[in-house]
Amino acid sequence: MSDSQVRIAGGDTIRSLHADLPVNATFHIWLKATKPDVPGSLSFSNVRGKFGEVSVTNAEEYEFRIFHVFGGGSVELDYDTYQTSVSVAYWFALADVLETGITVLHTNPGNAPPNIPDSYHFRPPxxxxxxxxxxxxxxxxxxxxxxxxxxxxxxxxxxxxxxxxxxxxxxxxxxxxxxxxxxxxxxxxxxxxxxxxxxxxxxxxxxxxxxxxxxxxxxxxxxxxxxxxxxxxxxxxxxxxxxxxxxxxxxxxxxxxxxxxxxxxxxxxxxxxxxxxxxxxxxxxxxxxxxxxxxxxxxxxxxxxxxxxxxxxxxxxxxxxxxxxxxxxxxxxxxxxxxxxxxxxxxxxxxxxxxxxxxxxxxxxxxxxxxxxxxxxxxxxxxxxxxxxxxxxxxxxxxxxxxxxxxxxxxxxxxxxxxxxxxxxxxxTPPIGAAESLRSHILDRTRLAAGEQVSFINGAVEILFELERPGAHFRLKLQHPTVRLEVVVDDEGLAICHEDGGAAESPHYIAKGARPKRLRIFLDYGSIEVFADRGRWAGTKRISGFEPVQSARLIAETGAVLHATVWALKP
Incomplete structure (x- = not known):
C-alpha cells in the first residue's frame, strides 16, 4: 500500500492517501457518506492545488467512482472521516495493467487481507x-x-x-x-x-x-x-x-x-x-x-x-x-x-x-x-x-x-x-508441475524419516515421503497452536484428522480403502493439501485462522519410510 496518514486540525479529521502516478492513471474508489443528510467526498490535489473530487450521498453502502489523472506525478487524496468512509481505493494504468496489476492505496480493518507475505495460495487483495x-x-x-x-x-x-x-x-x-x-x-x-x-x-x-x-x-x-x-x-x-x-x-x-x-x-x-x-x-x-x-x-x-x-x-x-x-x-x-x-x-x-x-x-x-x-x-x-x-x-x-x-x-x-x-x-488430480517452483530450500532429508521432530521456519512447507509398500501405516503429527492436525494411513484408508475443539464433532475426512505409497503434503497459513500417489487421492482442508503449523513428526513401523524430504516454500 502507498503512504497514508491521518491529520487532525481544528477539530476536523482528515485522512490523506498518497500516490506517485504514471501518466494516464485510473482510480477506482468505493466511498459512502457517514451521515444520511451530508454527502461524502474525496478530493484530488497536487502541488498546484485541488484539481478534482468524487462525491456520494448513499450512507448505507459504498458507491463506486472512477477518476482519471492524465498528467501523472505526486497526488494526494483527502477526505474527512467525519463525513466520508472509504472502503477501497486503488489505481492502475490501463496501458500496462495486465503486466503490472493494480496498486492498492487503501483498505480498512473490515475488508483488509491477512498479513501473511509467505503464503503461496491465491487470495483477493x-x-x-x-x-x-x-x-x-x-x-x-x-x-x-x-x-x-x-x-x-x-x-x-x-x-x-x-x-x-x-x-x-x-x-x-x-x-x-x-x-x-x-x-x-x-x-x-x-x-x-x-x-x-x-x-x-x-x-x-x-x-x-x-x-x-x-x-x-x-x-x-x-x-x-x-x-x-x-x-x-x-x-x-x-x-x-x-x-x-x-x-x-x-x-x-x-x-x-x-x-x-x-x-x-x-x-x-x-x-x-x-x-x-x-x-x-x-x-x-x-x-x-x-x-x-x-x-x-x-x-x-x-x-x-x-x-x-x-x-x-x-x-x-x-x-x-x-x-x-x-x-x-x-x-x-x-x-x-x-x-x-x-x-x-x-x-x-x-x-x-x-x-x-x-x-x-x-x-x-x-x-x-x-x-x-x-x-x-x-x-x-x-x-x-x-x-x-x-x-x-x-x-x-x-x-x-x-x-x-x-x-x-x-x-x-x-x-x-x-x-x-x-x-x-x-x-x-495432482498439483500442476509448476508447484515445484515454490520450493525455496530443503529443511530436512533425514530426521523426519527417522521419526524425529522437524521444526519449520514459517507456515509454508512441502513434505514429500515414500513408503516401503502401499498402505504401510503411518501417522504424520503436525503441531499447530490451536488445532489437532494429523495425516494418517491405517487399515481404514488415508485420512486428514482435524479437531479444532469446537462443540460439534469433526467430520472424518477420509479416502476409504486408499493404500498410498507416495505422499506429497502442502502446508500453508490456513490450509493443508494432501496428494497421494501423484494425485490418485487428494484431500484439502481449510484450517481456521492463520497460525502456522510449527513442526512435524512422522511415526511409522520400522523400515516403512524409504525417504522423506521437507521443503520450505516461497510465493
Whole structure:
C-alpha cells in the first residue's frame, strides 16, 4: 500500500492517501457518506492545488467512482472521516495493467487481507472471495475471475474479482471485472449480484465472452437468470445481455438455475451446463447454440444428469471436459465435475461433496463409466477447469459452505491449481508441475524419516515421503497452536484428522480403502493439501485462522519410510 496518514486540525479529521502516478492513471474508489443528510467526498490535489473530487450521498453502502489523472506525478487524496468512509481505493494504468496489476492505496480493518507475505495460495487483495469463475487462458495468460464482495469479509452482493498470472501460482490483481446492477449495489442486503459462471475466447477478435448468473432474491418468477457480456481488453466487461430469462418448462425444477459453464462439444457447437434441483435430486441441465459467437440462440437439450446421492439438493458449478483425447473423437472419455450442495456422507459427516464422473459425451447425452470423489477433504469446492493445450488445469475454492455463512467473517484462498488425467482407469488430480517452483530450500532429508521432530521456519512447507509398500501405516503429527492436525494411513484408508475443539464433532475426512505409497503434503497459513500417489487421492482442508503449523513428526513401523524430504516454500 502507498503512504497514508491521518491529520487532525481544528477539530476536523482528515485522512490523506498518497500516490506517485504514471501518466494516464485510473482510480477506482468505493466511498459512502457517514451521515444520511451530508454527502461524502474525496478530493484530488497536487502541488498546484485541488484539481478534482468524487462525491456520494448513499450512507448505507459504498458507491463506486472512477477518476482519471492524465498528467501523472505526486497526488494526494483527502477526505474527512467525519463525513466520508472509504472502503477501497486503488489505481492502475490501463496501458500496462495486465503486466503490472493494480496498486492498492487503501483498505480498512473490515475488508483488509491477512498479513501473511509467505503464503503461496491465491487470495483477493481485499474483501470476500468464493467460487472461481471464468478460469482460462486468454491473450496468452491464465486468467482467474472469482466471486467477490469488496467491503467486508462476509458474503454479500456478488461481483467478479480478477487476476492474471504466467504460471497459475503467482498472480497480479486486476481491477474489479464485473459489477452487479446499481439497484443491487445500493444496499448491503445480500439480495444477489453477478453469480458464478465461465468465459470463452471471443470468436471474431481478441477478448473474451463471459457467462454468469444474475440473482435478484425478490424477483418473480425467476430469481436466477443467465447473462453474457464481452470484454475486448480483458480488463473490464461491457454491458450484459440476458440469454436465458427462464428455467426450462415442465421439468419440475426449483428456482435454482445457475453457474453456466460454456465449452465446445464434440460436434463443434457451443454447449452450456447449468446446475439446478428437482424432486429427484440435483440436476445438470444441458443447452447448446448454433451461433459460433455463443451470444444468442441457446436452446434447452435436456437433463444431462440427475444426482441422487448424499441427499443432494442443487448441483453447483458443473463443468465437463474431454479427458483422454480430442473432444471430436467418439472414443474420448469426458469428466463431469459437480458440487453437491447440502450433500452429506452420513458415515463420515462430511458435507458439500464434489464428485468427478468419467464417461462418454456425444454432445447430447452423457454415459457414465465410473465416478469418484474429487477431494476427500471437501475443502476444494466449486472446482472449475479447462483444457490448456494438452492438459486440463483446474482450481477450487479452498473452503466449504458447511463452515461459513452470510454472518461469518471468512477470509479464504483458492486451492493449488491441479491437473486432471486418467491413469490405469483412475482419475488423478495432482498439483500442476509448476508447484515445484515454490520450493525455496530443503529443511530436512533425514530426521523426519527417522521419526524425529522437524521444526519449520514459517507456515509454508512441502513434505514429500515414500513408503516401503502401499498402505504401510503411518501417522504424520503436525503441531499447530490451536488445532489437532494429523495425516494418517491405517487399515481404514488415508485420512486428514482435524479437531479444532469446537462443540460439534469433526467430520472424518477420509479416502476409504486408499493404500498410498507416495505422499506429497502442502502446508500453508490456513490450509493443508494432501496428494497421494501423484494425485490418485487428494484431500484439502481449510484450517481456521492463520497460525502456522510449527513442526512435524512422522511415526511409522520400522523400515516403512524409504525417504522423506521437507521443503520450505516461497510465493
Amino acid at each position: 481485499f474483501g470476500w472471495m468464493n467460487d472461481p469463475n471464468g478460469f482460462g487462458r486468454f491473450g496468452g495468460r491464465p486468467h482467474l475471475f472469482y466471486q467477490h464482495y469488496s467491503h467486508g469479509l462476509r458474503w454479500n452482493t456478488m461481483h467478479w474479482g480478477h487476476a492474471v498470472s504466467s504460471d497459475y501460482l503467482r498472480w497480479r490483481h486486476m481491477p474489479i471485472f464485473l459489477f452487479p446492477s446499481e439497484d443491487l449495489t445500493a444496499r448491503p442486503d445480500k439480495r444477489g449480484g453477478a453469480y458464478s459462471g465461465s468465459a470463452v475466447p471471443l470468436a471474431d477478435g481478441p477478448g473474451i465472452r463471459v457467462f454468469f448468473t444474475e440473482q435478484v432474491q425478490d424477483r418473480s418468477p425467476e430469481q436466477q437468470i443467465q447473462l453474457t457480456a464481452t470484454s475486448s481488453d480483458l480488463i473490464t466487461a461491457g454491458n450484459a445481455d440476458v440469454i436465458l430469462p427462464y428455467r426450462p418448462l415442465d421439468e419440475g425444477l426449483t428456482t435454482d438455475f445457475r453457474d453456466p459453464y460454456v465449452f465446445k462439444g464434440p460436434d463443434g457447437r457451443w454447449k452450456m451446463l447449468l446446475g439446478s434441483q428437482s424432486d429427484e435430486g440435483g440436476v445438470v441441465l444441458l443447452y447448446e447454440t448454433h451461433d459460433h459467437t455463443a451470444a444468442t440462440g441457446w436452446t434447452y437439450i435436456g437433463k444431462l444428469l440427475v444426482e441422487k446421492h448424499y441427499r443432494t439438493t442443487a448441483i453447483e458449478c458443473p463443468c465437463l471436459l474431454p479427458l483422454d483425447g480430442p473432444a471430436t473423437d467418439p472414443a474420448t472419455r469426458w469428466v463431469l465435475i459437480l458440487g453437491l450442495m447440502n450433500s452429506e456422507d452420513q458415515s463420515t459427516r462430511r458435507k458439500n461433496l464434489t464428485m468427478a464422473i468419467v464417461g462418454w459425451f456425444d454432445g447430447q447425452t452423457f454415459a457414465k463409466e465410473f465416478e469418484q470423489e474429487l477431494d476427500f477433504g471437501t475443502d476444494n469446492y466449486a472446482f472449475q477447469a479447462f483444457v490448456d493445450g494438452d492438459a486440463i488445469v483446474g482450481i477450487g475454492w479452498l473452503a466449504n459452505w458447511a463452515d461459513t455463512g452470510p454472518a461469518i467473517d471468512f477470509p479464504t484462498a483458492m486451492t493449488l491449481p491441479r491437473n486432471i488425467h486418467l491413469s490405469a482407469g483412475e482419475l488423478h
